Every structure is written in structure tokens, then in C-alpha cells.
Amino acid sequence: xxxxxxxxxxxxxxxxxxxxRVRELNIYCEIHPYHKLPDNVSEFKAVILxxxxxxxxxxxxxxxxxxxxxxxxxxxxxxxxxxxLAHFHGGQVAPSATREYGRANLSILAxxxxxFKGVKDGSQVWMSHSDTIKDLPENGVRLASTTDVANAAxxxxxxxxxxxxFHPEVYHSTDGKQFLDNFLIKIAGxxxxxxxxxxxxxxxxxxxxxxxxxKVVLGLSGGVDSTVAAILLHKAIGSNLHCIxxxxxxxxKDEFSSVLKQYEGMGxxxxxxxxxxxxxxxxAGKSDPExxxxxxxxxxxxxxDDESHQIEDAKWLGQGTIYPDVIESVSVxxxxxxxxSHHNVGGLPDFMKLKVVExxxxxxxxxxxxxxxxxxxxxxxxxxxxxxxxGLAIRILGDITPEKVRILQEVxxxxxxGLRAHGLYDxxxxxxxxxxxVNTVGVMGDERTYENCxxxxxxxxxDGMTADWVNLPxxxxxxxxxxxxxxxxxxxxxxYDISSKPPATIEWE
Numbered sequence: 001x002x003x004x005x006x007x008x009x010x011x012x013x014x015x016x017x018x019x020x021r022v023r024e025l026n027i028y029c030e031i032h033p034y035h036k037l038p039d040n041v042s043e044f045k046a047v048i049l050x051x052x053x054x055x056x057x058x059x060x061x062x063x064x065x066x067x068x069x070x071x072x073x074x075x076x077x078x079x080x081x082x083x084x085l086a087h088f089h090g091g092q093v094a095p096s097a098t099r100e101y102g103r104a105n106l107s108i109l110a111x112x113x114x115x116f117k118g119v120k121d122g123s124q125v126w127m128s129h130s131d132t133i134k135d136l137p138e139n140g141v142r143l144a145s146t147t148d149v150a151n152a153a154x155x156x157x158x159x160x161x162x163x164x165x166f167h168p169e170v171y172h173s174t175d176g177k178q179f180l181d182n183f184l185i186k187i188a189g190x191x192x193x194x195x196x197x198x199x200x201x202x203x204x205x206x207x208x209x210x211x212x213x214x215k216v217v218l219g220l221s222g223g224v225d226s227t228v229a230a231i232l233l234h235k236a237i238g239s240n241l242h243c244i245x246x247x248x249x250x251x252x253k254d255e256f257s258s259v260l261k262q263y264e265g266m267g268x269x270x271x272x273x274x275x276x277x278x279x280x281x282x283x284a285g286k287s288d289p290e291x292x293x294x295x296x297x298x299x300x301x302x303x304x305d306d307e308s309h310q311i312e313d314a315k316w317l318g319q320g321t322i323y324p325d326v327i328e329s330v331s332v333x334x335x336x337x338x339x340x341s342h343h344n345v346g347g348l349p350d351f352m353k354l355k356v357v358e359x360x361x362x363x364x365x366x367x368x369x370x371x372x373x374x375x376x377x378x379x380x381x382x383x384x385x386x387x388x389x390x391g392l393a394i395r396i397l398g399d400i401t402p403e404k405v406r407i408l409q410e411v412x413x414x415x416x417x418g419l420r421a422h423g424l425y426d427x428x429x430x431x432x433x434x435x436x437x438v439n440t441v442g443v444m445g446d447e448r449t450y451e452n453c454x455x456x457x458x459x460x461x462x463d464g465m466t467a468d469w470v471n472l473p474x475x476x477x478x479x480x481x482x483x484x485x486x487x488x489x490x491x492x493x494x495x496y497d498i499s500s501k502p503p504a505t506i507e508w509e
Contacts, residue, residue, distance in 0.1 A: 005029035010052030046188035049081025074188035082163035090138035125166035196374035207236035218318030222259030225320035249276025250391030289509035442492030
């Protein structure tokens with residue numbers, strides 16, 4: 001896998017979209033915080049500067065170290081990046097008279113520039129900024145304007161440096177993908193050869209070199225990520241891969257037995273470990289979401305430590321970590337807010353003498369599925385909805401008890417099986433039920449009830465970074481609600497979550 005494109009992140013909500021658009025061009029890219037450049041910067045073929053919630057005029061404005069990049073590598077500066085190059089290199093950035101947010105139409109002044117190849121004059125672009133570039137930097141040449149933005153695009157004479165005030169990564173910029181294609185392929189000369197087959201070939205070779213003849217212990221969950229990671233490792237090291245599927249007591253109904261059966265015939269060396277009592281005991285009395293996640297993570301580590309000692313000379317712990325896990329767990333701006341911790345991100349304690357190998361660490365979820373398909377994994381398995389590592393623990397709001405787990409397992413099974421039966425499962429990216437810490441009054445027969453309320457959640461998404469709620473048919477929701485209330489003892493009310501991400505997250509904890 002080549003180091004093709006480096007994206008420097010200044011904390012923009014759109015940075016991950018830049019990466020997605022670049023990868024849609026079959027070009028590999030990596031996101032790095034602006035203040036933590038990789039040591040091998042010179043090996044990248046091009047660099048993109050992201051937008052930012054900061055103003056370049058602010059005292060705490062992010063300042064990237066560009067000495068190894070500017071004038072040495074092709075550079076595309078987006079929004080904040082464009083303002084940064086102007087403000088600190090002989091130009092001027094000032095507050096806009098009005099906040100420039102939303103659609104605009106591009107008036108192209110340099111129609112012969114390759115940056116605009118295939119882009120029509122008047123093309124719609126998306127603006128999102130409160131400052132504007134008044135004067136271009138030294139050697140800056142204006143390329144395009146809009147009605148409200150004089151310097152909507154410019155380049156630096158004598159360099160392969162382009163800067164744009166708009167966001168090509170969002171769908172509202174109708175020619176956004178074309179701009180990235182023009183810059184990366186036609187200007188920077190990047191070869192679009194990053195495909196699933198190429199990823200498999202390169203990754204297997206890297207795993208062989210990295211692991212050699214040593215043994216790897218990998219935790220299987222039955223989901224897409226861990227399965228694809230296991231098959232990649234199996235291709236590289238064969239029988240030296242030892243897979244463990246742990247029942248943490250927080251799986252879906254009958255999932256422990258069904259997942260073990262699912263792996264039969266896949267050629268993997270799989271051992272099932274029922275540690276449900278251990279996890280539930282550790283969680284007793286804990287209700288804080290982060291405390292629950294960390295408790296589950298620590299319990300997983302303890303189980304794997306016990307199991308790895310039973311595998312002679314095990315040296316590695318394999319994990320199905322994917323890129324959204326990494327992005328959401330690492331704060332771009334130092335001590336700023338982290339959305340949530342992921343139990344499989346952040347390394348291992350010193351007492352556990354295993355090195356970590358994460359074959360999928362740089363892939364988005366849809367990319368994992370495409371890699372799995374290229375290796376011939378069953379489409380039914382690849383189409384399985386994502387399921388959180390902590391399991392039902394973060395879908396039971398408040399403390400965890402065996403009875404609450406039973407109730408939620410029953411509710412979840414009715415919901416998921418119903419989606420499958422009605423042909424809706426594959427139209428949903430992720431679905432699940434949440435047990436709320438709320439009792440509500442109800443009437444069953446002639447008797448008053450005071451029982452649990454559950455919420456159903458179904459979202460559509462590409463990679464989990466953003467998501468929208470699914471408008472499930474009312475008839476289906478009505479039937480599902482009736483079935484849950486009639487069949488699950490302890491539930492007398494069902495609600496449906498219609499929140500998008502952002503501002504909400506997919507999970508409730």
C-alpha cells in the first residue's frame with residue numbers, strides 16, 4: 001500500500017468526507033492531525049489541508065509545519081487551509097460581512113487551467129466560513145469567484161499549490177469529485193490503483209513480513225470487521241492464527257451458538273469461550289457509559305490474557321479495528337472532546353505481553369465489506385449490521401442485570417427478525433433496540449402495569465461517521481410494537497428514535 005495522499009486535519013467536521021471522496025477515486029489516503037505530521041511526509045504524492053472551526057485570525061489558530069510540504073509536494077488547501085496560506089504568506093483574511101454558508105455558483109476565470117477540466121462555468125459549490133480572503137498571498141493568482149466571494153479559488157505561481165474557499169468533499173458541490181480528480185490525478189500525478197484486490201495482496205504480504213512464523217490470537221465477534229481481519233490474517237499465517245469468540249453475556253439472543261456454527265467450514269481455528277458470568281459480575285452496579293465500556297474492555301483483556309497463555313508462544317493480538325474507531329477515539333485538537341472511547345483502540349496494558357496487529361485499521365466500513373467480497377466471504381455475513389463491541393451493555397441505559405439483558409435480547413430478536421421477514425434488513429445500515437431507564441404506566445387486560453419502555457433505532461449510513469434515521473413503514477412499526485409488548489414480559493411501551501448523526505450518535509451511550 002503506497003503512501004499516496006496525506007490529509008492534514010484542522011478539526012473540521014468534513015475531514016473524513018475528504019478521505020472518503022479521495023478513496024472513491026481508488027486513491028489511498030491517510031488523515032493526520034495538523035500538529036502531528038508523519039515522519040515520512042516526503043513519501044506522499046500529494047497533501048490536502050482541511051477546513052477548520054477555527055479562524056486564522058484567532059490567537060489559538062492552528063499552525064501547521066509546512067516546510068516539508070509547501071513547494072515540494074502538490075498541495076490543495078480547502079477553506080481554512082486556503083485562508084491560512086493567504087493570511088500568513090502576504091495576503092489578508094478578514095471577517096465576512098455575512099456568514100457565507102450554503103450553495104454558491106462558481107464563476108471560473110481560468111477556464112484553461114487543468115484544475116477546472118470537466119467543470120462547467122456556474123458549477124454549484126458549498127461554502128461554510130465566516131472569514132473571507134481579501135487579498136491573495138504572494139504570487140497568488142485568482143482562478144474563480146462567486147457572487148459573494150471574490151477569491152473562491154486561487155493558485156500559487158511557480159508551485160503545484162491550489163487553494164479553494166469551498167468544500168469539494170460534500171455532495172452539495174456538484175463537481176467536487178471532479179476537482180479532486182483533477183488535482184490528484186491530472187496535477188499531482190497520483191495513480192488510482194488502490195482497489196480491494198490490491199489492498200488484500202499488499203496487506204497479506206505486509207502481515208507475512210511483520211508476523212513471520214509467530215502466533216496470533218484474534219477475537220472474533222461474528223461481525224464483518226473481525227471476520228475480514230481473520231481471513232486476511234489466515235491468508236498470511238494460516239494455522240498460526242488462533243481465533244477466540246467470547247460470550248460476554250451481552251450478545252444478541254442465541255448469538256454465541258449461531259456465530260460458532262457460522263464459522264464452521266471457513267477454515268479458521270476457532271475456540272468459543274463462555275465468560276458471560278465474568279463480564280456481568282464486573283459490570284454489576286456500574287451505570288456510567290464510559291465506565292461500562294472500560295470495564296468491558298478490561299474484562300476482554302483479562303479473558304484474552306488467560307486464553308493466550310494456553311496458546312504456546314502466542315506473540316500477537318489481532319483486532320478488527322477500523323478507521324472510524326480510530327478517528328472517534330483520537331482527538332484532533334489535543335485536549336478537546338473525544339466522542340467516546342473504543343475498547344479496541346489505545347493499546348494494551350504492560351502485563352499483557354502481546355503485540356497488536358490491526359489489518360483493517362485504515363479502512364472505512366464499506367471498504368471492509370468490499371475487501372471481504374474480493375476474498376469470497378459469504379455476502380450474508382458481509383451484509384450483517386454493525387454491532388458495538390460492548391454489545392448490549394451500551395444499549396441498556398443505566399446498570400446491567402441479567403434480567404435487563406434477557407428483556408433486551410428478546411426485544412432485539414423480534415425487531416431484527418421482523419426486519420428480515422419484511423425485506424427491510426438490507427435497506428438498513430444498522431438497527432437495534434435500547435432499554436430505557438424508564439418505567440411507564442400501561443393497561444393490560446383490566447390491570448395496571450408499570451413496566452419498561454424500549455426504543456427502536458434504525459439508521460442508514462455509509463461508514464458510521466454520519467447517519468440518518470430510516471423511515472420504516474408505519475405498518476411494520478405497529479406490528480413490531482404489538483409483538484414486543486405481547487411477547488416480552490416486562491415491556492409495555494415501544495418508541496422509535498428519529499434522530500440523525502450528528503447531532504445524535506448511532507448508539508445511545
